[in-house]
Amino acid sequence: MRKPVLSALIATATLLVSGQVLAYGVGDIYTRVGIAKVSPKDDNGTLAGTLDVDVQDDSGFAFTLGYRFHDKLGVELLAAEPFDHDIKLNGSNLASTEHLPPTLTLQYYPMGGTASRVQPYAGVGVNYTHFMDEELDGGPELKLDNSWGAAGQLGVDLLIDEHWALNAAAWYLDIDTDAELGGSDIGEVEIDPIVVMGGISLRF
Numbered sequence: 001m002r003k004p005v006l007s008a009l010i011a012t013a014t015l016l017v018s019g020q021v022l023a024y025g026v027g028d029i030y031t032r033v034g035i036a037k038v039s040p041k042d043d044n045g046t047l048a049g050t051l052d053v054d055v056q057d058d059s060g061f062a063f064t065l066g067y068r069f070h071d072k073l074g075v076e077l078l079a080a081e082p083f084d085h086d087i088k089l090n091g092s093n094l095a096s097t098e099h100l101p102p103t104l105t106l107q108y109y110p111m112g113g114t115a116s117r118v119q120p121y122a123g124v125g126v127n128y129t130h131f132m133d134e135e136l137d138g139g140p141e142l143k144l145d146n147s148w149g150a151a152g153q154l155g156v157d158l159l160i161d162e163h164w165a166l167n168a169a170a171w172y173l174d175i176d177t178d179a180e181l182g183g184s185d186i187g188e189v190e191i192d193p194i195v196v197m198g199g200i201s202l203r204f
Contacts, residue, residue, distance in 0.1 A: 024203070025071040025113040032076075032167045036062035038083050038101075040191045046185040047089070047179055052189045054088035055191050062197050064169075071113030075121065076153075078103040078171065079196075082132070094118045097144055101173060101195070103127040119165070122144015123153035127173045131189075140182035144189065149174030156203050166200040170194060181197070 040055040047053055060083055066076035079102055087095035105125030111118070131144040155169030175191040 001078075001197070004109040017095075023113055023115045023196045024109065024119050024159075025069065027069055027126045028066075028068040028074075028202055028203055030066050030068075030203040031136075032061060032066070032197075032199060032201045033061075033063040034167065034197045035059060036080060036195055036197035038085075038193045038195050040085070044190055045190050047189070048165045048181070049187075051089045051186075053189055054091070054093075055189065056086040056088065056093075058085050060084075062195075062199075066107070066142045068112070072109050074109065074111075074121075076105050076106045076107055078105070094139075095136045095142055096165070098132050099140075100130045100132075101127055101175070102130075103153075103171060103173065104151050105151060107153070117159040119159065121153075121155050121157075123151075125153070126201075127151040127171075127175065129173070129175045129177070131177060136181070141180075143180040145178040145180075147175050147177045151177065163203050165203070166199075168196075168198050168200040 037057060037059040039057045044053040044055045060081045061082035063103045064076050064078050066074050068074040077086040082098040082100055084098050086093045089095060090177055103125060105123030107121045107123040109119060109121045127149050129147040131146060134142045134144050152172045157167050158167040173195060177189050179186050179189050
């Protein structure tokens with residue numbers, strides 16, 4: 001009887017220790033890195049009354065830094081290398097822009113504080129988009145104003161061990177920017193993209 005009891009105690013202790021190690025919760029600092037695709041919505045507006053705008057997709061390296069101040073609550077900042085978008089005007093690639101989209105979200109983790117290897121989360125927050133290097137083929141100077149807007153997020157970590165996890169996440173970003181051509185207002189571009197990222201998560 002002693003050996004089965006001892007084995008059971010060892011197995012229980014192992015499960016408890018591994019559960020404590022794997023449990024995501026308060027005090028965790030983490031980063032998520034991967035490749036993100038920015039997909040603007042269809043029909044991005046009309047400029048100068050005649051130019052239909054179609055902002056094209058782009059992909060690039062992105063990463064986040066987050067902190068859990070509660071088992072079920074945390075904050076996360078999204079950052080990335082500049083995304084470079086071609087812009088079609090009336091169906092022709094005539095313009096382009098680069099942008100940086102830092103986004104801060106407050107996150108909710110329904111499985112927070114548990115040893116579940118599947119850790120979904122959702123977030124809401126704010127996005128700031130900085131536009132730069134706007135170009136227009138054969139035309140006067142094009143300028144897109146920087147933008148503030150709401151953000152929503154869904155994601156999931158699939159735990160590998162106490163430090164590493166696979167990650168998938170998606171954001172909706174409310175990005176509307178006023179456009180100027182040669183210093184004159186010509187309308188608003190509604191980009192409003194879905195950003196999808198896949199990569200890995202590292203917990204410190």
